[in-house]
Amino acid sequence: MKNELLSVDAAAARITSGAVMTIAGDESLLAQLPKGNWIGGTSVYFVTDTGGAVIRDRLYCTTLPEAAKADIKVLAAGDLPRIAEGYATGGMSFILIPAFSEAHSVFAVDGPSYTGFFNQPLVGWISGVHLDDIGRVSPKVFDGATGEAHDDAAVVMHLTLEDGMTPQVEIVNIFDQNDADAPCFRFTQSGFAAQSALIDGVETPLAAYLQDNGIDTRLPLIANYGGALINVSVQSVDPDSGKVAFYAPVMEGVDYRFAKPLKDYADAFARQLGAGGDGQYSCNCILNYLYGELEGKSTGGFTGPVTFGEIAYMLLNQTLVRLDLQPA
Amino acid sequence: MPLPTASAMKALIQSDRNLDGAKLATRILLGRLRIEARNNPSLIDAKVAELIEFARANAYAADDLSHI
Numbered sequence: 001m002k003n004e005l006l007s008v009d010a011a012a013a014r015i016t017s018g019a020v021m022t023i024a025g026d027e028s029l030l031a032q033l034p035k036g037n038w039i040g041g042t043s044v045y046f047v048t049d050t051g052g053a054v055i056r057d058r059l060y061c062t063t064l065p066e067a068a069k070a071d072i073k074v075l076a077a078g079d080l081p082r083i084a085e086g087y088a089t090g091g092m093s094f095i096l097i098p099a100f101s102e103a104h105s106v107f108a109v110d111g112p113s114y115t116g117f118f119n120q121p122l123v124g125w126i127s128g129v130h131l132d133d134i135g136r137v138s139p140k141v142f143d144g145a146t147g148e149a150h151d152d153a154a155v156v157m158h159l160t161l162e163d164g165m166t167p168q169v170e171i172v173n174i175f176d177q178n179d180a181d182a183p184c185f186r187f188t189q190s191g192f193a194a195q196s197a198l199i200d201g202v203e204t205p206l207a208a209y210l211q212d213n214g215i216d217t218r219l220p221l222i223a224n225y226g227g228a229l230i231n232v233s234v235q236s237v238d239p240d241s242g243k244v245a246f247y248a249p250v251m252e253g254v255d256y257r258f259a260k261p262l263k264d265y266a267d268a269f270a271r272q273l274g275a276g277g278d279g280q281y282s283c284n285c286i287l288n289y290l291y292g293e294l295e296g297k298s299t300g301g302f303t304g305p306v307t308f309g310e311i312a313y314m315l316l317n318q319t320l321v322r323l324d325l326q327p328a
Numbered sequence: 329m330p331l332p333t334a335s336a337m338k339a340l341i342q343s344d345r346n347l348d349g350a351k352l353a354t355r356i357l358l359g360r361l362r363i364e365a366r367n368n369p370s371l372i373d374a375k376v377a378e379l380i381e382f383a384r385a386n387a388y389a390a391d392d393l394s395h396i
Contacts, residue, residue, distance in 0.1 A: 112360050118356070119386060224344075224359070225359020225360065226346060226350070226355035228352055253366055253367040313353055313356050
């Protein structure tokens with residue numbers, strides 16, 4: 001696996017050579033690429049070797065010589081439950097979904113319940129736009145096989161891997177769940193918004209609680225899935241309507257606690273990631289970029305797009321997802 | 329890799345034990361099964377069956393669960 005920032009011409013040449021690729025970049029650049037074995041998603045934020053940056057003149061390209069075959073599918077929200085039907089034996093799949101689309105919300109809530117969903121590594125991200133363009137420009141994903149852009153469907157690339165190649169997917173969460181005596185939040189409905197929560201078992205208006213208790217909503221709510229810490233980030237708190245919106249769904253019946261505060265975001269990433277990252281695929285969250293003020297700050301060797309949500313099987317927030325392909 | 333018994337799988341789903349050394353898919357799936365079983369205890373046998381099916385389909389998961 002090779003990660004590079006390439007010009008449109010260089011990326012086009014790579015595609016034309018028959019390479020299997022995932023590509024992130026500005027919509028106007030992705031739209032210029034030729035048809036081939038690639039999928040793409042819009043993003044202008046990246047983590048590079050020298051730190052976070054807004055890049056509009058090059059494309060972040062991951063070339064996958066480990067892939068023997070690529071099968072690209074466009075899946076609208078109603079097609080997503082059949083995602084596992086495209087899994088190749090011993091392979092893995094990349095998925096890109098446009099932010100704010102029905103496919104985004106449906107995948108986030110229902111994905112982990114799809115038949116056969118966990119039977120193969122599934123990695124990807126939610127495409128976005130420059131923050132100044134939210135509401136004016138829709139995030140897109142690209143099906144390289146046709147060259148078509150979509151703002152209402154996921155694009156999935158199912159890979160058959162060369163013999164012996166084994167994918168390893170992991171999430172890097174720089175946050176720790178608060179201690180067991182910290183308030184526990186449980187929700188009675190799954191969704192991207194909530195008016196109330198059971199806080200330590202007592203139904204409580206959520207927006208008022210967060211405000212009255214001075215909760216730092218830059219910190220995510222964290223749930224423990226069998227030892228995997230899964231974040232849900234707060235998008236907004238509306239004291240008038242009482243509505244609290246999230247960047248990923250809170251799930252019914254799950255115990256969440258807010259994260260412990262961090263002293264230094266960039267340092268926390270660098271310490272958790274350590275050395276390495278070369279030849280691995282990774283994506284990081286726009287909220288880490290913003291709250292951690294990562295622009296110009298290096299977080300170690302893991303480079304890639306900064307996204308509106310990360311996918312390692314399920315939708316994640318404020319997390320780095322990494323994928324390594326190695327001989328077994 | 330021999331799978332644990334159904335009763336051991338059931339005990340795992342009904343516990344809060346972390347599978348820190350397990351693959352990410354195993355941990356997340358176990359987390360989801362725990363949530364669903366806790367929200368509706370009558371589903372526990374179906375969730376045990378789902379975990380067994382997952383382990384049969386994925387050798388790494390069978391290995392993860394063989395250590396419980």
